[in-house]
Amino acid sequence: MLAAELNISRGVVVEAYQRLIDEGLATGRTGAGTTVLGHGRDAEPPSDRRRALDDLRLPLPPPEHIDIDLSPGVPDLSAFPRAQWLRAERAVLDEITAADLGYGDPGGTPRLRAELAGWLRRTRGVRAEADDIIVVGGVAQALALLAQTLHAGGVTAAAVEDPGSRGARDQMAHWGVRPEGVPVDDEGILVDRITQEAAVLTPAHQFPTGVVLSPARRRALLEWGGLVIEDDYDAEHRYDRAPVAALQGSAPERVAYSGSVSKSLAPGMRIGWLIAPRRLQAALLEAKHDTDLGSPAIPQLVLARLLSNGDYEKHLRLVRGRQRRRRDALLAALRQHLPAARVTGVAAGLHLVVMLPEPMSDAILAERAAADGVLVHPLSWHRLQPGPPGLIIGYAAHSPDRLAEAAKRLGSLTLPRP
Template sequence: MAESWSSSVDAHLDWDPGSGRTGIAAAVRAAIRDGRWRPGAVVPSTRALAHDLGVARGTVTRVYADLAAEGYLQTSQGAPTRVATAGASPQSAPPMPAAEPAHRWSFLPGRPDPSMFPRDQWLAATRRVLANAPNQVFDYSEARGSSVLRATLSAYLGRSRGVLADPARLVVFSGYGHAIHVLGRALRGLGIAETAFEDPSLGKYRDICAASGQRIVGVPVDGAGLVVSELDSPAAVVTPAHQFPLGVTMAPARRTALVDSGAVVVEDDYDGEFRFDRQQVGALQALAPERVVYAGTASKSLAPSLRLAWLVLPRFLVDPVVAALHELGAHPPLLPQLALADLISSGAYDRHVRRCRLEYRARRDRLVAALPAHLTPEGISAGLHLVLRLPSAAAAAVPAAARRHSVGVELLSPMWLRPVAEPGGLVVGYGATARNAFTPALAALVEMLTELSP
């Protein structure tokens, strides 16, 4: 149905009545640039807008004609005037982020199965929270996070990951990206302005850290994890339990060398719950709680849309991080924090993680067994993804093949900071597909991979 405007519709123009025709034109341009008047939308009729603004209809007619000439509006005989669509918009229109490519079968790394979210348990936890919480839970909440969640997480992280987590050192964030940004600002305030990332690693977090004022450098990763002898920065972000993306586990000697390096270490334990073949690898943080920041997230164990993550901080970083949180003025909402705390203390979270671990291990086994013979998976002992190295020609053919088979995968090459000889490969996430679609999804992936055979 076509959108229509009447004189009763508020056109949301920031307009100074004394500014005349040029002022109206400027207000319409601003409304289009900042998206209040969206591309393709029918604009108010000249009669309606003139009525709303208290000006002559002819004034609005001339403004619309000028803006059509400038490319902001589209007019055609007998049809309502519309805001120009992307192709026709002026250069100054804000760029929109590229949409994620649509695909039927998702093997995107870093995503858990959304169909396994424990809806009933979350609902029960939320009900209990609402039934028992005092009225204060609807007031402004503490920036560092709910004291109930911080106490619950500190016990959980100690028990499940060996983290030395005093609740006073635990801060809750709206996801790991938020955490790394706030931490970057706090470190910069302390004179630490360069952060090393593993090379390869996820560009997204390097960019977020850079936006916080940190200079980013890459340090290579080999079969034993970060090559600590090449680390020369005052801060380093690592994924020691299951390197993202290569999947290696940091060797004990490297762990010791890293905490002895003098750098502030951020231990991103993004998928620490999902270890399949060997004993759990305890958190690095326990080796040096005054040098290592432990980072955890609910994005893999529950759902990325919850936007809940946490840092366990060395004591010297607690006040600077909380101050940086206040400066930025945003922290996660309280009710989901209380629901998560209830989920953990009721035991439902542990049961859910165990169920997911079995599911993802079974998927990992099926995927490894189904791979074409010429492909050797790497990083399979943990987590929700594995890596397949490909010769350059095959890697270059991936985007087109993925489109043909409607498969979502990520390329390895953008994850490198430095130019490397053979960066080609795929990062395949086997968590993202809903359980009941895994069989056809796997068939589509394997067909695509077979097509990439040398």
């Protein structure tokens, strides 16, 4: 209709609508038309930016000076499937009984655990029954429960990837398990350097480098003998390669597997899952019960419905297409404005890494970028030992135009010497 009114081709109209959706200015649903949203810059409230800066304890400008936040791990929150969630929630409220609203199993609602068992078996190669799954408040709580259980059993240190997730290190340390760094190369963690009884890993897409644990390293890890804590933090986001199966499927008795909807739906949902070796399950369930008596029931039942009716998978297909377009736009802009930089970790996930020529200081460059309104993470923030400089750039939360602008600003900076 609009094409006829404007006397232009239908393809131009479709492309225009897609551009509005990509820029976070509109959302479209089959049968419901296109709806105008607020400006994309408002998607992440200033309080979230303030929290991110405070957590990093860095001398960066106040959050009101940041207008392009490229922190890794932030998904496209404007893409949250509001209509599907609301429809599923109404259906759940029509169906549940009074008993469903009482104190339930601390491991989670049976329906969600059953749906997750099937979903993870099909998409990640995980081997687990419904009763093996503990529904948690995100991967952070999974790590907290594991750390408490390990510490109670006498484990005082765990191997972590270096560079690796700063949040995972902090979570383990808070509960009394000291993180000890083990280097990562192009094949993943150096397994022969692991001397601890447990290791926290991101084998399918290492954070932050993006490398995949090689088949030889996977075999060596399973022969190593300790507990592998597998954080499958962005399993749904694959663009240029087939998904790598979860390590848990090869050794369920040796791997504690965790994941969440934080990157696929929204981190504010606080829904995740933990599948641990059965010898640890009783202690983990006790720790979960002592922590919060169990996760909220209604969101679990809504997610179970989205998994069962296919809406969750439809949402993931939509988001993957959008994220791929944003990644491609950022790559093109980086090639134009930072031609000397080497970009890694682009085949999957929600961020990439720009490796910088030595001896540049990535921390100083990130501070200058922040002063120019662009927030990125220097790779050094996520290291325990010194290593090559780089910038970690998240691309999921911004439109192609904003990503191009960010790359232009980064390219215009005078790269300082350390």
